[in-house]
Amino acid sequence: TKMKKDDIDYSLYLVTDSTPAILGNKDICEVVEAALRGGVTCVQYRDKTSDTGALVQTARKLHAITQKYNIPLLINDRVDVALAVGCEGVHIGQDDLDIESARKLLGHDKIIGVTVSNASETAAACEDGADYLGIGTVFATPTKENTKSIIGVDGLQQILLQLAQANSTVKTVCIGGINASNTSRVVWQSRVPGKGLDGVAVVSAIMAAADPEASARELSQLFKAPPAFARGIVTEGLQSRPPKDPEELVKLAPQVIQAVAQRKPLSHNMTNLVVQNFAANVALCVGASPIMANYGEEAKDLSKLGGALVINMGTVTPEGLDNYLKALKAYNAAGGPVVFDPVGAGATAVRRAATKKILGGGYIEVIKGNRSEILSCLPGGSTVQQRGVDSAAGDVDITELASALKELATLRKNIVVMTGKTDYVTDGAYVYKIENGHEYLGMVTGTGCCLGTTISAMIAAWPQDKLAATVAGLLHYNISAELAAEREDVKGPGSFVPAFLDELYKVRAATSEGDLEWLTRAK
Ligand code: 3NM
Ligand code: MG
Structure with missing residues (x-):
């Protein structure tokens, strides 16, 4: 079965990491498969250090696994590896190959995701035809040190607002320090009328977890659940809500x-x-x-x-x-x-x-x-x-x-x-x-x-x-x-x-x- 890129579910997006600090001595394929069983909906193979031969080899193994679950596999940065493997696409950062060149190489059916952290990067990525945006870095994270900017939930929300105002249909995930303790509130809090995150992207919350399957299951449920404090708070259409009568408010005092x-x-x-x-x-x-x-x-x-x-x-x-x-x-x-x-x-x-x-x-x-x-x-x-x-x-x-x-x-x-x-x-x-x-x-x-x-x-x-x-x-x-x-x-x-x-x-x-x-x- 061929995956249609418009139907991709980004809700729980796993970014892999092969470093000992995160993967430990576990097998990357086993961790990814466990995560898929737990409910991961999209996988990005991210490996900044391996040689090209090893990258292709691991990517092929991962692709065989993700295909079993009918889940897309994207490759970080390396369009050549994605082409060699024949997987569903790539994720490119601001310092990587430009989107237009990547698109020429990959064609229109493949997924191209782009990292953005501010308004101009967002506008450019949309203009150049990115399929989804990885918005971050939301919170400082030991997984990726020296990140360009920590944007917080505010910065994330500003980008969603920008996309809503432009009536953009680009998909969005956020990344950086996302874990079970903050997933539901980041999703809920960043939402603006007309635009909310399509998913959350995590590295350590799954890759470094003792039980990646259980962690994935928990995160996937949290993505959908409103946080404890949000019960009964209206999130959509705030501006169009009728104002409360001041006299009624005084009477309630x-x-x-x-x-x-x-x-x-x-x-x-x-x-x-x-x-x-x-x-x-x-x-x-x-x-x-x-x-x-x-x-x-x-x-x-x-x-x-x-x-x-x-x-x-x-x-x-x-x-x-x-x-x-x-x-x-x-x-x-x-x-x-x-x-x-x-x-x-x-x-x-x-x-x-x-x-x-x-x-x-x-x-x-x-x-x-x-x-x-x-x-x-x-x-x-x-x-x-x-x-x-x-x-x-x-x-x-x-x-x-x-x-x-x-x-x-x-x-x-x-x-x-x-x-x-x-x-x-x-x-x-x-x-x-x-x-x-x-x-x-x-x-x-x-x-x-x-x-x-x-x-x-x-x-x-x-x-x-x-x-x-x-x-x-x-x-x-x-x-x-x-x-x-x-x-x-x-x-x-x-x-x-x-x-x-x-x-x-x-x-x-x-x-x-x-x-x-x-x-x-x-x-
Ligand atoms: N990209 P964790 S932050 C791979 O901001 C990556 O673009 C980032 O790791 C960005 O989920 C990041 O363990 C690491 O915090 C996220
Ligand atoms: Mg990169």
């Missing part, structure tokens, strides 16, 4: 606050040195159970307690960053929500890099920050980001800003909160403005951070509607600040702090008893 009071959800804070104590007190006052635990290893157990995680980057260190990433993974695996506060993102190269790592390291339910922090979270290609970062004043047109916020929330399938005198909240469908609050909030330290803690309590207690939960958190917080600032015993920022804690507590207590007088201030 008391229910959310009551749910916090009843459930006392865990608010797991990995936060900076300045606000530990204040954030814990705020969590208690809004009705949550705080734990200030910065050690990532603990997150696995804590993530199973039904609470939410706050990652606050206020005092980022290399060790801290590792801890955040570990915790993020644990919460994603358990399906627990994560709030990210990119404190000072954009201020230093270290923080920009850390922001990128955290955003690429998992799924985040709510990103909360001030204007410059939020602008730093926008994907690289955003024009608003460039203007915002370039101009010292950071003056950005408000409609442009609103559409940037929607873009960010749509791409990330999450909630974005931009704080300031007016707070903006969006789920990608609509941007809501909240005008409550008091200037004292800006005069004492940690109030921004504690808002993240408050929101974490709300989404943990009200996971069914994270937008409503976030709005409830903002209202509870900001209106408590107004009530505190207006008290006669409050003379300034110093006396404001304890009064603010009191009012947070009192708003919760009143709401639990059905007294919603405070909510009439919502605006």
